[in-house]
Amino acid sequence: MNENSAVIEISDLNKWFGNFHVLRDINLSVSQGERIVICGPSGSGKSTLIRCINRLEEHQEGRIVVDGNELTHDLKNIDAVRREVGMVFQSFNLFPHLNVLENCTLALIWVRKMPKLEAENLAMEYLHRVKIPEQAQKFPGQLSGGQQQRVAIARSLCMRPKIMLFDEPTSALDPEMIKEVLDVMVDLAETGMTMLVVTHEMGFASQVADQIIFMDEGLIVEQNTPEEFFNNPKSDRTKLFLSQILSH
Amino acid sequence: MTIDNNSNNDKANQNIKPPPANTVGIIGWIRKNLLGGWVNTLLTLISIYILWLVLPPLFDWALLNADFSGSSGKECTTNGACWAWLDQRINQFFYGFYPPDSYWRVNLSLILLLPALAYILFENLPYSTYGRWFALSYPIISAVLLLGGVGLEGVTTDKFGGFMLNLVAGLAGIILSLPIGVVLALGRRSKLPLIRVFSIAFIEIIRGVPLITLLFVAVIIVQLFLPPGVSLDQLIRVMIMITIFASAYMAEVIRGGLQAIPNGQYEAAQAVGLGYWRSMRLVILPQALKISIPGIVNTFIGLFKDTTLVIIIGLFDILGQARLLQTNPDWMGKVDHETFLLAALFFFIICFSMSRYSINLEKRLDTTNK
Ligand SMILES: Nc1ncnc2c1ncn2[C@@H]1O[C@H](COP(=O)(O)OP(=O)(O)OP(=O)(O)O)[C@@H](O)[C@H]1O
Numbered sequence: 001m002n003e004n005s006a007v008i009e010i011s012d013l014n015k016w017f018g019n020f021h022v023l024r025d026i027n028l029s030v031s032q033g034e035r036i037v038i039c040g041p042s043g044s045g046k047s048t049l050i051r052c053i054n055r056l057e058e059h060q061e062g063r064i065v066v067d068g069n070e071l072t073h074d075l076k077n078i079d080a081v082r083r084e085v086g087m088v089f090q091s092f093n094l095f096p097h098l099n100v101l102e103n104c105t106l107a108l109i110w111v112r113k114m115p116k117l118e119a120e121n122l123a124m125e126y127l128h129r130v131k132i133p134e135q136a137q138k139f140p141g142q143l144s145g146g147q148q149q150r151v152a153i154a155r156s157l158c159m160r161p162k163i164m165l166f167d168e169p170t171s172a173l174d175p176e177m178i179k180e181v182l183d184v185m186v187d188l189a190e191t192g193m194t195m196l197v198v199t200h201e202m203g204f205a206s207q208v209a210d211q212i213i214f215m216d217e218g219l220i221v222e223q224n225t226p227e228e229f230f231n232n233p234k235s236d237r238t239k240l241f242l243s244q245i246l247s248h
Numbered sequence: 249m250t251i252d253n254n255s256n257n258d259k260a261n262q263n264i265k266p267p268p269a270n271t272v273g274i275i276g277w278i279r280k281n282l283l284g285g286w287v288n289t290l291l292t293l294i295s296i297y298i299l300w301l302v303l304p305p306l307f308d309w310a311l312l313n314a315d316f317s318g319s320s321g322k323e324c325t326t327n328g329a330c331w332a333w334l335d336q337r338i339n340q341f342f343y344g345f346y347p348p349d350s351y352w353r354v355n356l357s358l359i360l361l362l363p364a365l366a367y368i369l370f371e372n373l374p375y376s377t378y379g380r381w382f383a384l385s386y387p388i389i390s391a392v393l394l395l396g397g398v399g400l401e402g403v404t405t406d407k408f409g410g411f412m413l414n415l416v417a418g419l420a421g422i423i424l425s426l427p428i429g430v431v432l433a434l435g436r437r438s439k440l441p442l443i444r445v446f447s448i449a450f451i452e453i454i455r456g457v458p459l460i461t462l463l464f465v466a467v468i469i470v471q472l473f474l475p476p477g478v479s480l481d482q483l484i485r486v487m488i489m490i491t492i493f494a495s496a497y498m499a500e501v502i503r504g505g506l507q508a509i510p511n512g513q514y515e516a517a518q519a520v521g522l523g524y525w526r527s528m529r530l531v532i533l534p535q536a537l538k539i540s541i542p543g544i545v546n547t548f549i550g551l552f553k554d555t556t557l558v559i560i561i562g563l564f565d566i567l568g569q570a571r572l573l574q575t576n577p578d579w580m581g582k583v584d585h586e587t588f589l590l591a592a593l594f595f596f597i598i599c600f601s602m603s604r605y606s607i608n609l610e611k612r613l614d615t616t617n618k
């Protein structure tokens with residue numbers, strides 16, 4: 001596939017929760033290998049936007065095409081999209097009744113139909129990549145938040161997705177653990193993974209993002225390269241947001 | 249380095265003291281559990297007093313002063329219990345009116361039940377693949393054994409009775425009510441209105457009617473709707489009703505468990521591409537069933553005790569057998585307590601085992617501090 005072709009193409013996306021208009025006329029195109037950071041105040045629709053990309057939320061208007069599959073009610077397309085898209089949640093959402101290795105192999109065995117041994121080898125490889133192979137036999141409840149989030153990243157990566165979505169992956173973590181998770185994400189970015197990251201870690205954003213998107217009240221207010229975004233924000237709302245977030 | 253370590257160790261060793269003698273061992277246990285505070289001490293004393301009032305006389309009555317032989321109640325002359333009937337009647341208490349030369353069929357199906365249960369309840373047994381298949385086919389095997397067919401002489405269900413009848417009806421109900429309950433609980437949370445409305449209506453109607461009413465419906469009213477000449481075995485009707493009744497309660501118990509699972513679990517399962525059914529089977533239900541274990545076992549125990557209601561279709565389960573003996577002229581007035589005591593003992597053994605197993609299972613499934 002050619003470098004500039006869009007793997008995610010969102011056009012005129014609108015979404016309502018009841019009467020509440022959460023996403024308004026969103027247009028976004030993400031090309032292969034591109035890393036996009038999405039930020040904005042609480043309630044601006046960031047989570048909703050990226051959850052639409054793997055159909056955890058349904059949109060009502062507009063088109064979302066992921067890797068050539070348009071998201072509609074067609075379950076086949078939804079499955080096809082989810083096969084290409086991994087997701088990491090703010091609250092980790094590991095499966096507490098399975099140990100770390102089983103968390104990683106579950107979908108490989110049941111969705112990819114991979115033999116158990118092969119799945120375990122693959123899972124161990126990714127646990128090495130997130131630097132916790134020694135925790136493979138533990139249960140999620142016995143790990144620290146940072147370790148859990150790294151397992152969650154490994155669990156997604158095992159499925160060999162083309163695109164990774166991150167919804168505030170570090171906001172539930174203590175400061176010491178944020179770095180270990182961000183390090184793993186930086187490593188991942190260096191492998192050329194297409195990433196959409198909702199985060200307020202502006203250091204991370206300026207280090208890896210190709211584009212930063214600022215959302216407010218369901219609109220994409222500003223979209224720019226990190227340099228322009230930080231040094232030369234166009235809208236007043238962006239300036240206000242940056243001043244609040246950088247003063248912390 | 250080594251020296252440092254050693255001196256550290258020494259220091260650490262110096263600070264390690266055994267816990268005070270009166271906080272560990274038997275004395276510690278007694279102090280903590282029986283004599284902790286004056287309320288507990290008082291309760292302990294009252295309990296000991298009550299036990300002292302109840303146990304010695306009970307022991308005297310049931311064993312020391314009891315009569316164990318004789319062919320009728322008149323031969324029980326002591327003021328203790330009369331167990332003389334056991335000799336003649338214990339088989340009826342257990343097998344009902346099942347033909348005596350076929351008792352081995354009941355025994356065999358009971359003996360086969362043990363490995364079948366073991367393969368379902370415990371992990372890490374040898375030959376587990378064969379074992380699971382055996383456990384799955386056990387209901388058919390035991391149905392053939394009990395009812396006959398395939399070369400065995402047929403036995404109709406009106407010959408079933410005694411504790412065996414309670415076991416058959418109870419086990420069938422337990423095996424069926426759990427999966428039906430799961431389906432109803434999922435149905436009640438379904439996004440499809442038709443399925444949801446059906447599940448809610450089913451659960452609420454069944455829960456709103458006493459079991460005894462359902463049994464009368466099964467016995468009397470169902471016959472009116474069956475085409476003439478068709479009849480459905482009475483025992484099967486009753487088992488269906490007991491199962492349906494327990495399923496409605498089971499569904500609510502499991503729904504409680506499902507509601508306790510955070511939505512993020514379902515979303516994470518969806519995100520890695522497990523569809524609805526696999527998400528439920530592999531991620532949601534294992535967790536929901538685990539937290540529902542106490543409620544599930546509660547329902548099982550209730551169901552098992554409800555099997556004594558088969559008396560209304562004229563079958564004599566273990567309680568029926570007890571009543572039969574109590575009204576028998578030979579034994580009248582002599583065996584009222586004894587027969588009920590035996591029935592209670594049988595039920596207690598089964599229900600208590602279920603409860604112990606559920607505690608063991610909860611501990612085994614606890615993944616938070618392994
Ligand atoms: N399932 C839902 N039903 C109704 N309203 C919802 C639902 N989910 C989100 N909302 C509302 O939609 C708006 C956008 O929510 P969203 O979670 O996308 O915000 P966000 O930008 O991710 O905020 P945060 O930074 O707090 O995570 C919020 O006002 C929220 O209350």
Ligand SMILES: [Mg+2]
Nearest residue numbers: 046047048168
């Ligand atoms: Mg959010």
